[in-house]
Amino acid sequence: MDGGKLGGRRPGSAHRADLEVRWVQGFTNRNVGFVTKRTVCYPCGNYIIFVNLETLERSILRCHSGKVEAFAVNPNQNVVAYSDRQLKPVIHIHSYPGLKRQAKLKGQASLDYTLLAFSYTGPYLASYSSIPDFSLTIWDWNKKVILCSQSQMGVEVTAMSFNPMSWHQLCLYNGTSVTLWTIERNNEEHILKSKSVRLPAEDGTLADEQNSFFSHPMDNDPYFGPILPNSAIAGLVGDEAETFKPKDDIQPYVHPTSHCWTQISDLYMGCEEGYCLKIGADTFKATVIHQKLSPDAKAKKKATFRSVSQSTKTEAEDKKEAQNVRLLAMALHKDGLYTAGNDGVVRLYKIKGNSFQMEDCLEVEEPITNLIFSPDYFYLLVETEKGSLFAFNPNDNEDVIKLMDASISHFVGAEFLVPGNKHCVSVAGSGEVHVWQLEDGAFVSKLCLHTLVTAMACSLSCSCVTAGTKKGQLYFIDLTAIETPRVVHRVSISEHPIQFLHYEQSGQFLITSTINGYIFILNALPMESFQVLGYVAMTSEILDITSVYDIEKNSTEVIVLLCPPEIKRARVEIFNLPSKIVLENDECINERGQLKESVIQTRGYELEYALSSVVKRKDSTVFGYATQAPFICKYHLTSKPIIFAEKTTPSKQFGRGFLELSAHGKWLASASESGLLFIHDASNLEVLTREYCHSYHGQGIRSLAFSLDGQHILVNGMQDGALVCLKWKKLGERKSKEATDFGAYLLSNVLDNYIFQGNAHLKTMPEWAVTSSPIFKLSLDSISSQKASFIDTTEQDEYFLLTQAKPEETTWLDQKAEMAMNVESRKFHGKRREVKIRIKQLRKKIQDMMFENAMVPKNEMLEQYEFNLDVEEQDRQQVHSEAEVARVKKDIEMENLANCYLREIIKQECWDTMLVKGRSVKAFHSSCEVQNYPMKEQSPEEQYMLERVCYLKKIESIDLKLRRQIVEFESQPSVIEGEKTEEGEKQEEEKVDALVGSLSSLYGGNTSTLYHQLEVHTREEKINQILLLRNIIYNVKSHFNKEFDAVIRMKDLEIARVQERNVRIAEILMQLELQEEIWVPVLSEKEKPDQALIILDSEIKVEKYLTPLQKAKEKIMSRVHYKRRLAAQEDNARERGLMDMMNGVLEIKKEDILKMEIPAPAFTVKEEALWNEDERKIYKEYEKKVKELNEEREKHRKILDTELRKLQSSIQETTQSFDEIVTRLFEKKVNSEMVIYQEELKITNLLYSLLLDEELSTREAGLHHYLNKKRKEKVISNEAVKTSRAEVDAHREAYDILVVEDKLMERGFRKEFSDLPTHHIDQLFKLYKRRPRALRAKVPADSANPYGERPGSAEALKAALAHLMKGIDEMDEPENKPEGLDLPNWERFCEARRAKVESEQMVKQKALILAEMQTFLQKRTEDDERLRNDIEQVFAELNLLREQKMTFQLDLMVQFLFKQGQVELEGTNLIPDYRDAILISRTIIEELNSVIRAQGERKVASMVESKDFRKGIFQLEWEHKKMRMQVDDLNQKARDIQKLNVTKHHQIFLNALNYDSRVNHEVSIMEGTLNFLDKVHKKNVQQCETVMKELEKQISVKDVANRKLSKELQEMLVIVSERRHINEATDSELLNQRVSKEHYEDIVQRQQLVDLAKAQAQELSVLQAEVERLRMRTFPAFFDVQEF
Secondary structure, eight states: OEETTSBOSOTTOOOSOEEEEEEEEEOOSSOOEESSSSEEEEEETTEEEEEETTTOOEEEEEOTTSOOOSEEEETTTTEEEEEOOSSSOEEEEEETTTOOEEEEEEOSOSSOEEEEEEOSSSSEEEEEEOTTTOEEEEEETTTTEEEEEEEOTTOOOSEEEEETTEEEEEEEEOSSOEEEEEEEEETTEEEEEEEEOBOOBTTSOOOOOOOTTTOOOSSOBTTTBOOOOHHHHHTOOSTHHHHOOOGGGOOOBOOEEEEEEOTTSOEEEEETTSOEEEEOTTTOBEEEEEEOOOTTHHHHHHHHOEEOOSSOOOHHHHHHHHHSOOEEEEEEETTEEEEEETTOEEEEEEEETTEEEEEEEEEOSSOEEEEEEOTTSOOEEEEETTSOEEEEOTTSOOOOEEEEOOOSSOEEEEEEOTTSSSEEEEEETTSEEEEEETTTOOEEEEEEOSSOEEEEEEOSSSSEEEEEETTSEEEEEEOSSTTSOEEEEEEEOOSSOEEEEEEOTTSSEEEEEETTSEEEEEEOOGGGTSOEEEEEEOSSOEEEEEEEEETTTTEEEEEEEEOOTTTOSOEEEEEEOOTHHHHTHHHHBOTTSBBOHHHHOOEEEEESSOEEEEEEOTTSEEEEEESSSSEEEEEEOOSSSEEOOSEEEEOSOOSSEEEEEOTTSOEEEEEETTOEEEEEETTTOOEEEEEEOSOGGGTSEEEEEEOTTSSEEEEEESSSOEEEEEEEEEOOHHHHHHHHHHHHHIIIIIIHHHHHHHHHHHHHSOOOOOOOSOOOOOOHHHHHHHOSSSOOOOHHHHHHHHTSOOOOOOOHHHHHHHHHHHHHHHHTHHHHHHHHHHHHHHHHHHHHHHHHHHHSOGGGOOOGGGGOSOHHHHHHHHHHHHHHHHHHHHHHHHHHHHHHHHHHHHHIIIIITEEEOOOEEEOSSSOOEEEOOOEEOOOHHHHHHHHHHHHHHHHHHHHHHHHHHHHHOSSOOOHHHHHHHHHHHHHHHHHHHHTSOSOGGGGTOOOTTSOOGGGOOSHHHHHHHHHHHHHHHHHHHHHHHHHHHHHHHHHHHHHHHHHHHHHHHHHHHHHHTOOOOOOOOOOOTTTOGGGGGOOOGGGOOSOOOOOHHHHHHHHHHHHHHHHHHHHHTSOOHHHHHHHHHHTTOSSOOHHHHHHOOOOOOGGGGSOGGGOOHHHHHHHHHHHHHHHHHHHHHHHHHHHHHHHHHHHHHHHHHHHHHHHHHHHHHHHHHHHHHHHHHHHHHHHHHHHHHHHHHHHHHHHHHHHHHHHHHHHHHHHHHHHHHHHHHHHHHHHHHHHHHHHHHHHHHHHTHHHHTTTSOHHHHHHHHHHHHOOOOOOOOOOOTTOOOTTOSOTTOHHHHHHHHHHHHHHHHHHTSGGGSOTTOOHHHHHHHHHHHHHHHHHHHHHHHHHHHHHHHHHHHHHHHHHHHHHHHHHHHHHHHHHHHHHHHHHHHHSOOOOOOOOTTSOOOOOOOSSOOOTTOOOOOHHHHHHHHHHHHHHHHHHHHHHHHHHSHHHHHHHHHHHHHHHHHHHHHHHHHHHHHHHOOOOHHHHHHHHOSOHHHHHHHHHHHHHHHHHHHHHHHHHHHHHHHHHHHHHHHHHHHHHHHHHHHHHHHHHHHHHHHHHHHHHHHTTOHHHHHHHHHHHHHHHHHHHHHHHHHHHHHHHHHHHHHHHHHHHHHHOTTOOOTTTO
C-alpha cells in the first residue's frame, strides 16, 4: 500500500520507466466519512481519496490488489479500513495522515466483504462477508485476531454500526429486517448473541404477535377437534415449524433505510414509508414517532433555513413532501436528530417522548443519502444520491461548503485542454462537463449540457471541447474563460448517436462517426463556425477511428477499423483529408454531401486477425489489438489480399482492449478490461512500464489520453467512476526530451496560429441557448430498482430528457438530402411532367382494351393477368401470396393438429376410459329425465386393495367369533339355548343395521363387511372403512346402472314398436286422405352421447377443401354416376308392357280396387229421353255397381278409422306406461343419490379424522423435535454454566490472592523500612499512600457531541494509566524526598511505592474482569433457566396433546339415520340442533313403553272388574241353583259307583293281552335310563378333563408372558433409572415427580381394575358352574329317547 506520492506500479515489476499517480478524481456514493476533524475520505475505484474541508487539499491511498470494496473510518483513532476484492480477501487498516499500514487482517471470507464498521470505544472492527459465508466477524485489529464470528446463511445486510456508548452492541439491517447483536465477553472468550426486532406494518401499526408454536385456545371445537398451530396443519416438523406463518397471515412490514444510535443505547430508524421508529435496545420493540406540529415552525424555518437549490417550492409542496419523505440518512446532535431523505431537505427532529417537532435546515436539488457529523460536531457533511458533497455548520448561518459537485453517471472520456500542461476536461454520460487543474486535480468549473453524451474530444486548435450526444448532435464548448465554460455552437449532423470523436494533429479537422457507419468531417476551426465538410459512408460497423498527420508533407490520413461479418477478419479503410476539401468544398462533395472518391482516395486492407483497435504510424506501420487472444499485432500495409502480421507480442491483459499512440508516435499504450495499462516502445513493442490504475471488477479502462508533451496520461475507468492522472516518475532523459520537444514543435510551428485565432474568435461567439434548469430529477425508485452505488443512464433517462420541450431541428444530412432532391426536381421537372402524361394515356388505353375484351365471346376473351404490364411485380406478388397462403395453411394445420390432440386427450380421459358411458333417458310425454352414473373401471390396484381389505375383515370377524366362543361359552349349549342365541344374533343384526348410518343395503350395497361405526379407532381401520364405503358407492351406482340399461332397452323396443305402428298409421292416413301429423319418437342427443363424436357432412357449413387428387377422383366418380343415370333412362320393354296391360301392378289389392272408379256408359252424354231400354238397363246396372262400390268404400273407411284410433290409443298407453317406469326410475335415482351422499359423508368424516390424526402426529413430532433441540441446548448451556462458574471461581481466587498480597505489601511497609528513624517512617508512609489526582476528561461546555465522553473506552483507560504513571514519576523526583533521608533509601522507597501502585492497578483490572465474568455467568444462568422453563412448557404441551389425542380417538364421529318419531327434540328449525341431544338405546324406550302399556291395561282391568261386580251377583245366584242340582246328580252317581267294586290293577290285568311282557318292557326302560345317565356322566368327565388341559396350556402361556413381562420390567427399571438421571441432570425433579406420581396412579388404577376383572371372572366361572349343576339337578331326564 502506498500514498499518493509513492510509486504507481505493482510490486514485482521491473521496467526501465515508472509512472506515478499524480491525482485521482471521482465521486462517491453513500461511502464517505471523517478521518479527522476537518478531513473527509471516500473510496473511488482502486483508491481512497482524502479531502481537507478548509484547504481542499487532496491525497490518495491506493489499493494495489484491485477495487476498494468495503470501507470504514474511525475518526477517534484516525484510521481507515478497507477490503479488497479477490479470493480470500484481506482487510487493510491505515493510519492518517501518514497512510501507514497498521494492520492486515486475513479472515475466513471466501469472496468479498460487504460491510466494515469501527467501534467508538476500543480497537474493535466488525466485518460482514457476502456469499457464500454471510458471516459477522468481530476483530481486535490492534492484536490482529478474530474475537468471535457468527454466520447467517443467505442473509444480506445493507448497513452495520456499533453502539457509540458500548462496543458490546451492534445493529445490522437490510431492507426487510433489523437485528441487534450483543457481544458477551468472559475474560478472553467472546460470544455473539442476536435478537431480531419486530417492525411495524406498512401502515405503521404494531401488532402484538404471540408465539404461534405454543398458542392454544382453551376451548376446542367439539366437531372439528382440537385447534392446532398452523405448523402442524402444514405438516412441518423441523426448525421451520417454529416460525411458520401462512401466506395470508404474512403482512408487509416497513422497510428500514437508515438508523442512528442514541445516548441511551436506543435506536432511531428511518423507513421507506416515511415513518421514524424508535427501537428499545432492551425491549427490542419498535414504536412509531409521530410529528407534533408547532405554531412557530414557520418562523424557525425562516430563521435557520438555507438552500443551495435553484428551484423554488411553495409552502404546500414543502408540507406535502415533509409528510411523505423517505428517510435515507440520520445523524444525532445535541439539539436533536438531523434527518434527510428523497426530497433533498435536511430537517432537525426535536424528539420528546413519541412525538417530534421539525425544522428545515438545508435544501439541495438531489435526494440526500448520508449525513455525517465531524468528530467535533462542528460540520455536518451531506452526501447526495449521485455523490455530491456539501458541508455546513448547523448552528451558524454560514455559507454551505460545496466539496464536490458530482455527475449523475460515469465519465465518458477525458482529455487535455490545449496546450495540455494546465487543465484537463472530463465529460460524463449525463452531460456534465468538468474542468480540472492538471497540477493537483482541483475542481475548476462545471457545465451541464442536459443531454446524454456518448463521446468527447478536446480541440488542438483552440480552447474548445466537443461533446457528441446520443441524438447525433455536437456541442462545442468554449473554455477560453476556464472558470465559466459555455456552449457556443451546436451542430446536428445525424439522427443516430455519435460513436467516435477525434481531432487530428494539425488541428484543422474534426472527425466524428455515428453508429450507422457514417464518418463526418468537420472544420475544427471556430472561425469557420465548425462547418461540416462532408461525410464518408462505410460498409459495416466501425470499431475504431484514428488519424496520422505528417508534418513534413502537411497531409492527414484517417484510419478506420471495420469488421465485416462475412469475412470475420479486420478490415482497415484509409482515406486522405487534403486541404482542398476546406478551400474548395463544393467541388469535393456530391449533391448529398458525400466526399468524392477522387478527393479522399480510399484504400482498403484486409488483416489476418479480428481486431478491436488499431493505430498507424507515419511509416505505414499499423498496430492492432486482437480480440480473440490478448496480443498486439504489427502490420506493414502492402497491396496483398490479406496482410499477415510481421510481429505478434503477447499481452498480460484480458478482455476487450484498445491502443493509443502518443503525440510523437514513439509510445504505444494498451489498455483493456483488466484495468492494466501498458506503455510499449513503438519501435520494438518492448514494455516500458505498466500501471494497475483501474480494476477489472469495474470493467477496466474506458479511455486514455496522452498530453502533447507526453508527460501526463489521463486514464478513465469504465464503471468505477475514477479519473486517474499519471505522470512519469522515472524516464530516460532522452525519451522525455523527445516527447517534450515534439509537443513544443507542434504547438509553435503548427498549432500556435490556430490557437491564437481560434481562442480570439471563440470569445466573440455568442452563447448557445441551453436549457438552464436541470433535467435529471432523481428519485428513490431509481435507487431501489438499480441497487447500485451509481445511476446508469438508460433509455428511460434518455426518453425523459428527449421529451423536454425543444425546437424542431433538421440534421445536416437531411438538409443535404433535401437540397439534392430539390435540385433534381428542378432539373427534371419537364421530363417528369411528360412521363406523367404518357402514363395517363397508357392507363386510358389499357382500360379501353379491357372493356373491349369483356364484350367478346368467352372463348376469345383474354385473362385478367394478360393486361398486367408489370409481369415481374405480378409474379412477385403471386409468389408472396402463395407463400402467405402456405404459411396460413400451415398455421391452420398446426392449430387443427393441436385441437385434434386436445380432442383425443379429452376423449381418452373422459370417454374411452369410462366403463359406463354417461347418458340419460327421457320420458315420452313429460319433462322427466334420468341420467345414469358414468363410471370408470376399477384399477387393478383398487381391486387388490379391496380384496385385501375384505379378506382382512373376514379374518377379523372369524377371529372375533372364536374369541367370543372361548371367552363366553365354556360348554356346548343345548338346542333350546342355540335357538335363543340365533334369535339374539338376529336382534343384534337388526340393531347393527340401524346404526349403519345409510340405506345402501336397500340399493345394492353390502354393509355386512363394514366396521361398526363405534369401533373404528385406528388409522388402518379408517382407511379400510373408506375403501369399503367406496366399494359400496360403486356397487350402488352399478346396481342403478343395470336398471337404467334395462329402461334404455325398453325405450328402444317401445320406439321400434311405435315406428312399426306409425308405418301402418301412415298407410291408413294416406288411404283416408287425412292430413294428421304422425308422432314419431326419437332419441335425444343426451340419450345418444356417442353421436356427438361423429361429425356428419350436413353439420359442416363451410366448403370442404379437396386436394388435387381428391378433386380428380370426384370428377371421375361424377362421370360414372352420370353414365349410370343415362343408362337407367333408356327404353325398357318389360316395364312399358306392364304399364300398358296392368297399370304397372302385378297383383290388385283391395285398397286399389276401392280406389277404382266405374266408368259411366257412353250414352250418358245424351239426354235421358233419348235412351232406349237396353241403355236404361245398362244405366240401372251401372247405378247398382256404383252404389255397391260406395257402400264398400264407406265400410272400409270405417274399418280403417277404427284401426287408426286403436293404434293411436295403443301407442299412447304403452308410452304412458313407459313414462311411469321412468318416473319410478327417477325416484330410484333420487334415493340412490341420497344413499351415495350418506356414504360420501361418512368418507368425508373419516378423511377429516385421518387428517386430524396426521396433524396431531405432526404436532407431536414437532414438539419432540423442539424438545430434543432444547435438551441439546440445555446440555450445552449447562456445560457453559459449569465452565463459566469454574472460571469465575478460579479468577475470584486469583483476585483474592492479589488483594491479600496488596494488603500485605501495605502492612509490611514499616517492617521493610524499620532501619529508618520513626519520623522518617511516618513521613514515608504518608507519601506511600498518596496518589496523583485522577485524570478528568475535559469536555467543552458548548460541545455538541450528544454522546459525551464514552465510558470504559480503551483509550480513556490508557490515558488514565499514563497520567497516573506520569504523576508517580513526578512524585519520585528527589526534590520530594523528606529532609534528612538519603538518596538510596529514597530510591528504595520509590520502587516500593511504584510496586504498590502497580499492584493496585492490577487489583482494579482483575476486579473489572471479575465483574464482567460474573455478569457473563449471570447471563448464562438466566439462559439455562429459560431453557429449563422451555422444556417444562414443552412437557406440558405434550401432556395436553396426548390428552387431546386420546379424546379424539375415543370421541368418534358417528352417522345415524332416524325415522320420524325417533327424534324427540323440541324446536321449530328445519334441521334439529343435536348439540345437547342424547342417544338412547331403543330397547330402553320400548321397555318403558311396555311398562306404561301394562299399567294402562291394569287400570282398565280394574275398571271392568268394578263394573261387572254387580252383574256377578245374579250370576252367582243362578250358579248356586245350578250347583245344587249338580250336587244332587253327583250324589246319585256316587251311590252308583259305590256299588261297583273294581280296582285299577284289575282293570289293567283285564285289559292287557300279555301282562308279563308289559312288566318286562317297563324294566328294560328303567335300565336304559340308567345306562344313558352313565354315558352322560362320562362325557361330562371328558369335557372337564379337556377344559383342564386347555387351562394348563393357558397357565403355561401366562407363565411365559409373565417371564417376558419380568424382563420388560427389568428393562423398564433400567430406563426409569436412566430417565431419573437425565431428569436430575436437567434439573426437572419437580416435573419428574409429578409425572412419576401420575404414572404410578395410572399403574395402581390399572392393577386394581385387573384384580377386579380377575375376581369377577372367577365369580362368573363359579356362578356358571353352579347354574350348570342346578340345571342338571332340576332337569335330569331331558334327553332324546329316539337317539337313545
